Amino acid sequence: xxxxxxxxxxxxxxxxxxxxxxxxxxxxxxxxxxxxxxxxxxxxxxxxxxxxxxxxxxxxxxxxxxxxxxxxxxxxxxxxxxxxxxxxxxxxxxxxxxxxxxxxxxxxxxxxxxxxxxxxxxxxxxxxxxxxxxxxxxxxxxxxxxxxxxxxxxxxxxxxxxxxxxxxxxxxxxxxxxxxxxxxxxxxxxxxxxxxxxxxxxxxxxxxxxxxxxxxxxxxxxxxxxxxxxxxxxxxxxxxxxxxxxxxxxxxxxxxxxxxxxxxxxxxxxxxxxxxxxxxxxxxxxxxxxxxxxxxxxxxxxxxxxxxxxxx
Amino acid sequence: xxxxxxxxxxxxxxxxxxxxxxxxxxxxxxxxxxxxxxxxxxxxxxxxxxxxxxxxxxxxxxxxxxxxxxxxxxxxxxxxxxxxxxxxxxxxxxxxxxxxxxxxxxxxxxxxxxxxxxxxxxxxxxxxxxxxxxxxxxxxxxxxxxxxxxxxxxxxxxxxxxxxxxxxxxxxxxxxxxxxxxxxxxxxxxxxxxxxxxxxxxxxxxxxxxxxxxxxxxxxxxxxxxxxxxxxxxxxxxxxxxxxxxxxxxxxxxxxxxxxxxxxxxxxxxxxxxxxxxxxxxxxxxxxxxxx
Numbered sequence: 195x196x197x198x199x200x201x202x203x204x205x206x207x208x209x210x211x212x213x214x215x216x217x218x219x220x221x222x223x224x225x226x227x228x229x230x231x232x233x234x235x236x237x238x239x240x241x242x243x244x245x246x247x248x249x250x251x252x253x254x255x256x257x258x259x260x261x262x263x264x265x266x267x268x269x270x271x272x273x274x275x276x277x278x279x280x281x282x283x284x285x286x287x288x289x290x291x292x293x294x295x296x297x298x299x300x301x302x303x304x305x306x307x308x309x310x311x312x313x314x315x316x317x318x319x320x321x322x323x324x325x326x327x328x329x330x331x332x333x334x335x336x337x338x339x340x341x342x343x344x345x346x347x348x349x350x351x352x353x354x355x356x357x358x359x360x361x362x363x364x365x366x367x368x369x370x371x372x373x374x375x376x377x378x379x380x381x382x383x384x385x386x387x388x389x390x391x392x393x394x395x396x397x398x399x400x401x402x403x404x405x406x407x408x409x410x411x412x413x414x415x416x417x418x419x420x421x422x423x424x425x426x427x428x429x430x431x432x433x434x435x436x437x438x439x440x441x442x443x444x445x446x447x448x449x450x451x452x453x454x455x456x457x458x459x460x461x462x463x464x465x466x467x468x469x470x471x472x473x474x475x476x477x478x479x480x481x482x483x484x485x486x487x488x489x490x491x492x493x494x495x496x497x498x499x500x501x502x503x504x505x506x
Numbered sequence: 507x508x509x510x511x512x513x514x515x516x517x518x519x520x521x522x523x524x525x526x527x528x529x530x531x532x533x534x535x536x537x538x539x540x541x542x543x544x545x546x547x548x549x550x551x552x553x554x555x556x557x558x559x560x561x562x563x564x565x566x567x568x569x570x571x572x573x574x575x576x577x578x579x580x581x582x583x584x585x586x587x588x589x590x591x592x593x594x595x596x597x598x599x600x601x602x603x604x605x606x607x608x609x610x611x612x613x614x615x616x617x618x619x620x621x622x623x624x625x626x627x628x629x630x631x632x633x634x635x636x637x638x639x640x641x642x643x644x645x646x647x648x649x650x651x652x653x654x655x656x657x658x659x660x661x662x663x664x665x666x667x668x669x670x671x672x673x674x675x676x677x678x679x680x681x682x683x684x685x686x687x688x689x690x691x692x693x694x695x696x697x698x699x700x701x702x703x704x705x706x707x708x709x710x711x712x713x714x715x716x717x718x719x720x721x722x723x724x725x726x727x728x729x730x731x732x733x734x735x736x737x738x739x740x741x742x743x744x745x746x747x748x749x750x751x752x753x754x755x756x757x758x759x760x761x762x763x764x765x766x767x768x769x770x771x772x773x774x775x776x777x778x779x780x781x782x783x784x785x786x787x788x789x790x791x792x793x794x795x796x797x798x
Contacts, residue, residue: 403591404621408635408686409611418634422625499625499666 287469295469309477311453312443315371316485319378320439324432327383331390331428332420341391352384356445364449374446374454381442382435389431393424426500429493436489440482455481536602536689537722539565539588543597546583546748557583559747561597565739567689570716570723572733572740574779576787580748581726582694588724589615589692601690611635614683616693621679622667628678629654629663635686653681656715673704680712684719691716693725697732706764709735713762730779734772735762740779744786746793752782 266289271277273288287295299305333340356377363373397420405415421428447456459474546558558580565571573581586592587599590609599606601613609615614635622631632650637643654660657677667675676696683691697705709732716723727733733740734756742752758771766772 398620400617400621401623403609404615404617404623405634406591406609407589407611407613407615407692408682409638410634411638414638418626419623422623425625499668 292469292472296473308453308455308458312455315375316439319375320382323379323382327386328390331387332394335391335394356381356442377446378439378443382439385434386431389427393427397423425496432489433486436486537567540600544594545596547595556747559749568720570738572737573726574733574740575743576745579743579745581743585692585726611686612688613690614688616679616683616696618695619699624667627664632682632685649685653685657681672700690722695726734775742782745790
């Protein structure tokens with residue numbers, strides 16, 4: 195899992211704060227008189243008219259939905275026709291079969307219990323990872339000592355896949371629940387730490403000097419300059435961390451005795467219930483995506499200053 | 507933005523009693539700077555680099571002084587020593603009798619560009635200093651609004667800096683520095699990144715605002731026109747090592763307007779500065795050639 199998370203960290207664009215307005219924009223503003231009405235104009239410029247928005251965004255979502263539907267149709271065909279050319283679909287249940295199995299799962303209580311247990315574990319592990327990750331990340335970004343002490347651990351532990359932690363987690367932690375949460379926590383922790391360090395180290399030194407000359411204390415500089423400046427990078431780390439948390443969860447829930455969507459998937463495999471395996475996989479994918487969207491959405495007020503023409 | 511009228515009723519909005527209360531001194535007694543025998547040395551890979559050598563300078567309260575010199579002459583470094591960002595190796599810098607050891611709100615700083623907090627609105631940027639000084643939220647905001655109307659940007663209080671032009675951002679920077687009622691305003695090539703037209707408007711704007719406060723201003727520039735137009739006194743520095751080589755009084759009448767730029771007195775001062783700088787630049791070239 196960690197090779198994937200590494201790649202994600204590298205490819206995820208870390209948004210830079212757009213400090214400078216574009217040349218055209220600035221020239222246009224410079225020549226206009228500063229009147230309150232300008233604010234209104236600027237506001238209108240920054241938003242597309244509703245009709246254009248519907249057209250572009252609406253069409254794009256339609257394309258995305260179609261792309262998924264095409265895959266489902268191909269899968270249905272491959273399964274029902276018994277496609278077997280290197281890749282073998284003969285034993286893969288068709289979407290119609292999976293759909294029927296899903297319907298029967300949705301009518302029972304069990305399936306929801308699996309989801310609830312997983313959500314609980316992810317929530318606890320993720321909150322811990324965010325708190326520990328941001329604190330360590332800020333410490334490392336601000337202090338050479340902290341970085342030199344903590345970084346070797348991160349470099350050494352980060353490439354270890356979540357599954358490999360299972361024996362130690364069972365040996366070291368008192369309960370099955372805490373072992374699973376620990377494994378999930380580790381997965382989410384590294385992207386959060388590394389992106390926080392990156393964001394903090396990118397702090398513009400002129401802004402720190404400005405704050406000092408305005409009488410800000412070290413604590414005030416941390417709250418008013420360093421953390422907001424690192425926020426775009428931290429939010430990227432939080433989103434990546436949420437994704438990694440979900441696929442670490444699956445590894446952790448292998449040791450679960452009863453509940454959890456990872457356990458459900460794993461158990462279906464041992465029981466050779468193919469439709470249930472696919473239901474489990476897709477549920478993890480869907481929940482992971484939803485949670486990542488939730489993180490991005492709830493963090494967006496912290497980044498509204500990045501939007502061109504953004505007004506509070 | 508250039509034709510914005512600066513608020514006419516600002517005499518009414520500015521609270522001068524507050525200014526005096528903060529300093530505990532009358533206006534004409536705050537902002538005395540004395541730089542004595544200052545050497546500033548940086549450690550570099552290739553050994554110590556003397557950025558400023560044997561600088562001696564006394565600036566009277568309410569004086570507008572430009573530090574003029576070619577790039578790399580240490581004028582910004584000298585200003586940073588007054589600001590408290592760099593420590594002199596020998597000698598000391600005092601402001602109002604106190605030795606400078608760290609930056610402080612009594613010395614407001616305006617940087618070249620991009621020094622506003624991009625995640626704070628224009629008003630929050632200006633209110634930041636008063637908030638740090640411990641005044642309440644409401645008062646900090648009202649001080650911020652006062653200073654924003656002073657620089658003609660009251661209508662942009664809720665805008666984020668990245669939506670403003672370079673000139674507007676610098677005016678917010680000036681408002682932010684002034685909102686702490688500093689006894690000294692330190693300006694490090696504040697208009698260097700602006701186009702020529704905007705720069706002239708900003709210079710006039712600055713003089714207009716300064717006529718209100720009459721605090722001490724130290725203004726770093728390499729632009730001779732700018733130095734002559736703005737200042738009471740031009741301190742010319744030479745490059746490597748940075749030394750003060752001339753101290754020129756500018757006795758042009760105030761208020762100063764654009765027409766001054768073509769007057770004979772202005773030209774004479776400009777020539778004097780040009781000759782000094784040219785000699786220095788040639789010296790620097792020769793030194794570089796010898797070294798190369």
